[in-house]
Amino acid sequence: MLEDKILEFFKRYQDKYISGEDLSKTFNISRSAIWKHIEKLREEGYDIIASPHLGYRLLSVPERLTKIELEWQLSTKKIGRTVYSYKELGSTNDTAYNLAMSGEKEGAVVIAEHQTKGRGRLGRKWISPSGKGAYFSIILRPLLLPNQVPVITLLASLAVAKTIREHTGLPAFIKWPNDIVINSRKVCGILTEMNGEMDRINFVILGIGVNINTKKELLPEGATSLAEERGSLINRLEFVRSLFRKLDIYYSDFCNGKIKDILKEYKRYSIILDKHVEVNYHNKTLFGYAIDIDEEGALILRAPSGLNERILAGDVVMLR
Amino acid sequence: MLEDKILEFFKRYQDKYISGEDLSKTFNISRSAIWKHIEKLREEGYDIIASPHLGYRLLSVPERLTKIELEWQLSTKKIGRTVYSYKELGSTNDTAYNLAMSGEKEGAVVIAEHQTKGRGRLGRKWISPSGKGAYFSIILRPLLLPNQVPVITLLASLAVAKTIREHTGLPAFIKWPNDIVINSRKVCGILTEMNGEMDRINFVILGIGVNINTKKELLPEGATSLAEERGSLINRLEFVRSLFRKLDIYYSDFCNGKIKDILKEYKRYSIILDKHVEVNYHNKTLFGYAIDIDEEGALILRAPSGLNERILAGDVVMLR
Secondary structure, rough: HHHHHHEEEEEEHOOOOOOOHHHHHHOOOOOHHHHHHHHHHHHHEEEEEEEEOEEEEEEEOOOOOOHHHHHHHOOOOOOOOEEEEEEEOOHHHHHHHHHHHHOOOOOOOEEEEEEOOOEEEOOOOOOOOOEEEEEEHHHHHHOOOOOOHHHHHHHHHHHHHHHHHHHOOOOOOOEEEEEEEEEEEEEEEEEEEEEEEEEOEEEEEEEEEEOOOOOOOHHHEEEEOOOHHOOOOOOOOHHHHHHHHHHHHHHHHOOOOHHHHHHHHHHEEEOOOEEEEEEEOEEEEEEEEEEEEOOOEEEEEEOOOOOOOOOOHHHHHHOO | OOOHHHHHHHHOOOOEOOOOHHHHHHHOOOOOHHHHHHHHHHOOOOOOEOOOOOOOEEOOOOOOOOOHHHOOOOOOOOOOEEEEEEEEEEHHHHHHHHHHOOOOOOOOOEOOOOHHHOOHHHHOOOOOOOEEEEEEEEEOOOOOHHHHHHHHHHHHHHHHHHHHHHHOOOEEEHHHHHHHEOOOOEEEEEEEEEEEOOOOOEEEEEEEEEEEOHHHHOOOEEEEEEEHHHHHOOOOOHHHHHHHHHHHHHHHHHHOEEEEEEHHHHOOOOOOOOEEEEEOOOOOOEEEEEEEOOOOOEEEEEOOOEEEEEEEEOOEEEEE
């Protein structure tokens, strides 16, 4: 689209005026056509001033999670090099899954302002109010066996927790395996899906949903948002771009075998280690003392019997 | 299709003559229309005789892997209750995968006389000459975590090895994880694919390819067929129906938690246990003595250092 190209042109010459004539020559359309495109960009929230002698100048960009804003000078190795942005989708994981099946490359991101059928773990719903959160899914193609995939969930949790801490100062913690909590309330969920054979993964879809500026009343019981916790709005665009960069670094570390380093950092933000917990899976409940998380992402629980249990999946409840 | 219904009618009254008038009344079409349908069935290989006074009688059915022949009085619990049969497909695993994504139920089978893009493990090709083998994929929906899926490959190998032994008397063995060999040559390959999240499997596609009556010259180096090994042709239809029944039993055992029993039997037919082997995975090679297969389907190798290695995937080469 021509608006995108004009926008890129503005961004390249940020803080400078560009004359209507220059734009007209560059894009080979009339000056009144240029004016119409500028009007459209303004409608989308771009603040562009026009000065009779100097021309146009881009003052600010809207805080929206669009392909052009997310990709712009992101300088990551893989994550977010290609972004597919939508106003509304059923589920970003489903769209990313279909793209991956058609061969889309590693690092591509599918993001939506609103999901009508957002999914959480185990078929649960993920509430995705419009324009208030970040709901996206990343296609990954790691050279892995299926049993190593859970570590991707761990590194993603770590990236989210650290981005929240650096970006908002809020005390974000990780509740194994993949919830991010602030003051005991959930602010982010992660859904990792995969397609593969026994001997190798074909691809992983890493779905992340963060409640950023969402009002509490729009969220389910026990959930919160970054804005609710901090008491002020967060720039979603900058937050997501920071998160892409963090994910890029940790994923690269992971691919380079630095699992021990990732785990060490993950454990620092874990809210369940060294605590008495209850773990529920299917109709089974286990009690114990959470002593470790191993290199396959499993939780090691010291059972009341004194024996250690290795737990691969479940919902953790903290006990007092 | 009307031919299928006429065929079912014949099968129900096997060994008996059915008059053209009865058929005409049952299906509410003219006797000459019935005759045309009978002709079509004859063209498909059904041996139907006509007697002026007695009517029609089904003498024999063709040895073809069709929905109607495979499903007929199969009496399994799950496997093969629903069959999708094709003359030709790209890959039965791909078709089954798409069916599973659309919600097709557990136990459904996709089978083809010929695959144009048959796949093996790790993206390898699986050669599927027309009308000589059995190439099929089963949709399974076990309540499992991803790390337990490899056992499905093991139980499938066991079902194939036992069906071969019972049906042909040939000394079939299993080469971990999922090759069936006779006299050191491969006669069957299994490709298990899955779709799931960390906490549960959505579905597994169990793909099985058996070289039944295939001539050696049509097969790759190191491969063989049941007919080549036995020196006589095998009834493919009966073989596949027996295999469905075996798979049904072992899969039911597996779902009921009888993993130890399955493993015990699997190990009896393993050709690599108590042998010196080399295992290749990616660019890594391991040597050792194969001592066990554990409950997650991993091979336990005693390395020359004396330490045990747990191997989840790889190609095994037998050493002398």
